[in-house]
Amino acid sequence: MATIWLDGEWHDRDTAKISVYDHGLLYGDGVFEGIRVYAGKVFRLAEHVERLYDSARALWLEVPLPREELAGIIEEAVGRSGLAEAYVRPIVTRGVGDLGLDPRKCVRPSVIVIVDAIRMWPAELYDRGLNVVTAATPIPHRESLSPRVKSLNYLAHILARIEGINAGADEVLMLDSAGHVAEGSGENVFVVRDRIIRTPPPYAGILRGVTRDVVIDLARAAGYDLREEIINRYDLYTADEAFFSGTAAEVVAIRALDGRSIGQGRRGPVTEDLAERYRALTRG
Ligand code: PXG
Numbered sequence: 001m002a003t004i005w006l007d008g009e010w011h012d013r014d015t016a017k018i019s020v021y022d023h024g025l026l027y028g029d030g031v032f033e034g035i036r037v038y039a040g041k042v043f044r045l046a047e048h049v050e051r052l053y054d055s056a057r058a059l060w061l062e063v064p065l066p067r068e069e070l071a072g073i074i075e076e077a078v079g080r081s082g083l084a085e086a087y088v089r090p091i092v093t094r095g096v097g098d099l100g101l102d103p104r105k106c107v108r109p110s111v112i113v114i115v116d117a118i119r120m121w122p123a124e125l126y127d128r129g130l131n132v133v134t135a136a137t138p139i140p141h142r143e144s145l146s147p148r149v150k151s152l153n154y155l156a157h158i159l160a161r162i163e164g165i166n167a168g169a170d171e172v173l174m175l176d177s178a179g180h181v182a183e184g185s186g187e188n189v190f191v192v193r194d195r196i197i198r199t200p201p202p203y204a205g206i207l208r209g210v211t212r213d214v215v216i217d218l219a220r221a222a223g224y225d226l227r228e229e230i231i232n233r234y235d236l237y238t239a240d241e242a243f244f245s246g247t248a249a250e251v252v253a254i255r256a257l258d259g260r261s262i263g264q265g266r267r268g269p270v271t272e273d274l275a276e277r278y279r280a281l282t283r284g
Contacts, residue, residue: 001081
């Protein structure tokens with residue numbers, strides 16, 4: 001059952017409410033995380049908590065409780081939910097203020113932890129790979145709202161997702177404002193050519209995905225040459241394979257981009273190998 005912790009109190013879906021004066025709602029002023037639970041265990045909890053606090057710090061937002069305490073609340077929320085497979089959404093908002101931007105008017109940030117069922121893509125998409133189009137909407141510039149901040153402003157990614165929906169695609173590929181390949185609307189991206197795996201570096205201005213870091217470690221441990229380099233659409237069009245990684249998506253192949261087949265136009269052997277290693281780590 002959905003279980004929600006909100007500023008010290010436990011709620012269900014119907015009773016968890018926040019103020020219309022919360023700057024998270026008024027201005028998107030806040031940060032969040034998306035975490036998976038596998039077999040009752042929170043996957044990579046410390047890494048997600050670390051990223052949440054870094055996101056908050058980058059916004060001059062102080063999370064009003066220590067990391068260990070938040071981690072404990074997340075664990076307790078998962079326990080109370082009784083869900084073995086779940087999705088955890090911690091959120092920190094600037095809190096209740098007035099109808100002006102000034103964050104100093106917000107007395108105390110609000111902390112929310114939602115635990116709910118995870119909805120997954122159909123298995124068939126994982127077997128076949130995703131049909132992807134490049135979105136016209138770029139991700140925000142790294143010196144505007146840094147894409148490394150997992151903030152409550154997801155509109156560029158949502159606009160890109162809308163483009164994908166209207167094009168009949170499964171997912172979109174987003175570029176940065178220089179036109180380099182950045183990420184999916186909720187995933188990081190990898191390309192494979194001659195068994196060399198490449199993925200854009202976080203300093204180029206993308207979200208440093210927790211799943212991305214896990215995939216990098218798994219790939220290197222398996223002996224692959226994995227490079228963090230700027231990549232272009234050319235590299236995808238000429239790749240043997242390409243795939244996305246993400247908490248929700250896990251490891252999923254890209255079978256086509258912009259109407260062109262990538263490699264053989266289906267999930268390739270390197271993607272399959274890494275998806276299996278990821279599955280073994282999370283569910284094995
Ligand atoms: N890039 C972006 C822009 C993301 O939002 C990732 C990469 C992958 O990061 P992780 O840490 O998950 O490996 C994300 C995270 C959803 C959903 O419901 C997905 C994300 C965030 C919120 C919701 O699909 N993706």
